[in-house]
Amino acid sequence: MSAEKAFIPPDRQRPTEAPPAARAVSLRTRSPVTEAVWVRALLISVGLAFVVVFLLLPLVFVFVQAFKLGFGEYLAQLSEPYAQSAIRLTLLVTAIAVPANLIFGIAAAWAIAKYEFKGKAFLITLIDLPFSVSPVIAGLVYVLLFGAQGYFGPWLAANDIQIIFAVPGIVLATIFVTFPFVARELIPLMQEQGTGDEEAALSLGASGFRTFLFVTLPNVKWALLYGVLLCNARAMGEFGAVSVLSGRIQGFTNTMPLQIEAASKEFSRTAEVAAFSLASLLALLALVTLALKTFLEWRYADRLSSAGQSH
Amino acid sequence: MAHAFSLSRLRKPSVIPGFGLTFGFAVTYLSLIVLIPIAALVLQSASVGWDEFWRIATDARTVAALRTSFGLSLIAALVNMFFGLILAWVLTRYRFPGRRIVDAMVDLPFALPTAVAGISLGSLYAVNGWVGGLFDFRITYTSIGITIALVFVGLPFVVRTVQPVLEDLDKELEEAAATLGAGRWRTVIRVILPPLVPSVLTGFALAYARAVGEYGSVVFVSQGLPYVNEIAPQLIVIKLEESANYGPAAVIATVMLALAFVLLLFINLLQAWGRRRFGSVG
Numbered sequence: 001m002s003a004e005k006a007f008i009p010p011d012r013q014r015p016t017e018a019p020p021a022a023r024a025v026s027l028r029t030r031s032p033v034t035e036a037v038w039v040r041a042l043l044i045s046v047g048l049a050f051v052v053v054f055l056l057l058p059l060v061f062v063f064v065q066a067f068k069l070g071f072g073e074y075l076a077q078l079s080e081p082y083a084q085s086a087i088r089l090t091l092l093v094t095a096i097a098v099p100a101n102l103i104f105g106i107a108a109a110w111a112i113a114k115y116e117f118k119g120k121a122f123l124i125t126l127i128d129l130p131f132s133v134s135p136v137i138a139g140l141v142y143v144l145l146f147g148a149q150g151y152f153g154p155w156l157a158a159n160d161i162q163i164i165f166a167v168p169g170i171v172l173a174t175i176f177v178t179f180p181f182v183a184r185e186l187i188p189l190m191q192e193q194g195t196g197d198e199e200a201a202l203s204l205g206a207s208g209f210r211t212f213l214f215v216t217l218p219n220v221k222w223a224l225l226y227g228v229l230l231c232n233a234r235a236m237g238e239f240g241a242v243s244v245l246s247g248r249i250q251g252f253t254n255t256m257p258l259q260i261e262a263a264s265k266e267f268s269r270t271a272e273v274a275a276f277s278l279a280s281l282l283a284l285l286a287l288v289t290l291a292l293k294t295f296l297e298w299r300y301a302d303r304l305s306s307a308g309q310s311h
Numbered sequence: 312m313a314h315a316f317s318l319s320r321l322r323k324p325s326v327i328p329g330f331g332l333t334f335g336f337a338v339t340y341l342s343l344i345v346l347i348p349i350a351a352l353v354l355q356s357a358s359v360g361w362d363e364f365w366r367i368a369t370d371a372r373t374v375a376a377l378r379t380s381f382g383l384s385l386i387a388a389l390v391n392m393f394f395g396l397i398l399a400w401v402l403t404r405y406r407f408p409g410r411r412i413v414d415a416m417v418d419l420p421f422a423l424p425t426a427v428a429g430i431s432l433g434s435l436y437a438v439n440g441w442v443g444g445l446f447d448f449r450i451t452y453t454s455i456g457i458t459i460a461l462v463f464v465g466l467p468f469v470v471r472t473v474q475p476v477l478e479d480l481d482k483e484l485e486e487a488a489a490t491l492g493a494g495r496w497r498t499v500i501r502v503i504l505p506p507l508v509p510s511v512l513t514g515f516a517l518a519y520a521r522a523v524g525e526y527g528s529v530v531f532v533s534q535g536l537p538y539v540n541e542i543a544p545q546l547i548v549i550k551l552e553e554s555a556n557y558g559p560a561a562v563i564a565t566v567m568l569a570l571a572f573v574l575l576l577f578i579n580l581l582q583a584w585g586r587r588r589f590g591s592v593g
Contacts, residue, residue: 032489033482033498040405047401048413050394053442054463055419058431061441065434108337115330117322123338129345132571134524136544137564141348144355144557151351175344198327208328230421237424239527244548257426257527264430264531279427286422293422294415 062283065276069269077274078281085251086259086278092167093242093255094235097174101231105182106224110212113190114198124187130179138176139244142169165247170255173241178231185227186220189304193219222300226293233289237282256282352568355561367562372537373546376563377570380543383454384522387461391518392511395469402470403477417470420463425527428463432456433531454540456532464525465518472514473507480506509585516578523571543567 034040067074077083108127112120130138144150146163156163163169197219201211217224239257246253250262256278263275297304322330356364367373401407402414420428436443436450436459443450450456480503488498526544535541535549543563551560 032495033485034404035495035499043397044401044405044407047394047398050398051413051416054459054466055416057442058428058435058463059419059423061431061435062427065431104337104340107333108341111330111334111337114327115322115325115334117334119321123341126341126345129349132520132524132575133349134526134544134564134567134571136526136547137352137524137568140547140551140560140564141352143551144351144561145348147557149556172344176348179344195325195327202326202328211327212329233422233424237426239424239426239429240525240544243526244551257424260426260430261530264433275430279430282424282427286419286424286427289422290415290418293418 059283059287062276062279066273066280068276069273073270073273074277074280077270077277080274082250082254082259082262083274083278086254086256087281089167089170089254090236090256093171093174094232096171097178097235098228098232100175101178102182102224102228104179105186105227108183109186109190109220110216112187113193114195127183127187128180130176133176135173135177135238135240136244139173139241142172142176142245164245165249165253167253169245170242170253173245174235174238177238177241178234181231181234182224182227185223185230185304189220189223190216219303222296222303226296226304229289229292229296233286236285352561352564355557356565359558359562363558364562367559368566372541373543373563373566375538376541376543376546377567379454379457379540380523380567381570381574383458383542384461384465384519384525387458387465387522388515388519390458390462391465391469392515395466395514395518396473396507396511399470399473399477403474417467420466425464425525426531429460429528429531432460432463432528436532451532452534454533457529457540457542460528460532461522461525464528465522468518468521469511469514472510472517476507476510505589508589509582512578512582512585516575516582519578520571520575523567523574 035043078087108123112123143164145152146156146169147153148157148164150164163172197215198211201215202208206214237257238255239261242255243258243261246255246258248254248258248262250259254262260275260278260282263271263278359367398413398417402410402417433451433456434440436456438444438449438451440451448455450459484502485498488502489495493501524544526542526548529535529542530545533540533542535545537546544567547560547563547567550563551557554560
């Protein structure tokens, strides 16, 4: 047992933290394959300044504004009925959209990674499609289908079913914009892993579902978590698609991002705190997402696909 | 069963069960959520008739909005290309305190909702804001404000596409160049930068595509003045609210999709050229 544990195949070993020392040039030494100290210092300063101005400042500013009138006012604004309703709606929508895309992601990855069939590359392209569609258009397409003058509008009205300007529309829009996240994490990884493990389990008599549960799932769990994390962050924060479909009724169909906009349009100091206090919750979510994401990339780099790094 | 039979002719045989179930579910779900709704958009825009389609698509306000969207996104993507390359270089080549935190921070725009970024940038760059107050011209509510928001949403792309290529770059090539007497600048420009071209172009394309569709953060930094700084997604929303029918919104959306598609195609060709010209890395 211990001998088994001690042996880790070289390709499964965690990558060494820093690249070899030859690459990591400290500011003091100057080798022929690096730049003069002043060039290095200049480039680092420019890079840092860019990050501070465009990323750090907006992030810090959210919290500064949220606590501008004190912690008491911050909590008071968050417990206002409109804020509460927005938080509940966002949680509800996310609780439907993320599992839906999780199940789709697993099914699509299984079909694409475990079999060879014609048109596979095309299918993968179609799965990525929602990333290249503007969120506003993502919302618009459902209005065209389910709106009062949409293709199914009259039928929906006759049967008294409300999709547009109601929760189902918001859920659909959220599913659309977060559609590829889980699938695009799983597909490259499962393709890389091949079918050997599954074939072994099946030949030993395991059922298909058992094979998935005890062989495939453990192999991809970190990539799965990674995909769900990104999917969740986007689902909670989606603005464009949801704003087209929600009708923006405060207290009913406003999600957190929409309520931020509604509050930001009222020009009073408390409304500003209301907007930024909701924004601070989403910013906190972003920070937690980033922390978990960084941890997963650092700890399980070998078990995440490299394809997901850019989204 | 007939369903499974027809599918089995399109794929190689396998002992692994569940193809019909997973493939069927994935394709059905994809069709219901993505394909049918997009088909509805194209149908709806076609149903207005060719003359009407052309009139809406070439209307001065539509053209101005498309120009604003694609133009400002181009500026934002170029800014991201320049600073993204520097950031990727600094993060892979140099060691400095806080490097790992900066590296993690680069992904912030993927995790931070656009509305949060928008409201924060809007207040920061307002005339009485922390940053806006430093300048004697307006930023929020102008094209500059929109561009800043678009830089924010596209920031991670170039960094994240260039970084892995830079990490894998063979150090020996640089050493060889130095041994052969090339100065550092010459080495950087002739040896290091060429293999990065395809990944820089990929990052640029992703940042550009992301910026063109952006709406959430822009509405906080610009109220969208028609003909001046109204972006195409804003115009779609306005047409949807104003018009008696869905036609105009559908037409503008279709034109936007088509332009974005042509753009991506062009950039893919450019990338293919870059890969042939500058090697296969990335």
